[in-house]
Amino acid sequence: xxxxxxxxxxxxxxxxxxxxxxxxxxxxxxxxxxxxxxxxxxxxxxxxxxxxxxxxxxxxxxxxxxxxxxxxxxxxxxxxxx
Numbered sequence: 001x002x003x004x005x006x007x008x009x010x011x012x013x014x015x016x017x018x019x020x021x022x023x024x025x026x027x028x029x030x031x032x033x034x035x036x037x038x039x040x041x042x043x044x045x046x047x048x049x050x051x052x053x054x055x056x057x058x059x060x061x062x063x064x065x066x067x068x069x070x071x072x073x074x075x076x077x078x079x080x081x082x
Contacts, residue, residue, distance in 0.1 A: 006076055013069030020062035028055030 031050045034041035039052035 003076075006072060010069045010072050010076075013065050013072070017062050017065035017069060020058055020065055024055060024058035024062055027058055028052070 027050060031041045031043070032055070034050075035052045041050040041052075042048075043050065
């Protein structure tokens, strides 16, 4: 039962990492050349102001989620009897 919970936790962490990575791409990476000295980028088509700081937030969350899932996976492989 614990193994099932661990695999569900790993899968959920990878899904969260993918979603945070998508948010990183949509909120920061596409606009990385547009930011001014204040760290803002205005998109006149959608009337949205993108902030440069969002890249660190979304990228950090994606990295932490992927690292957590990878650590759980590696610890699970190490404990498995052969």
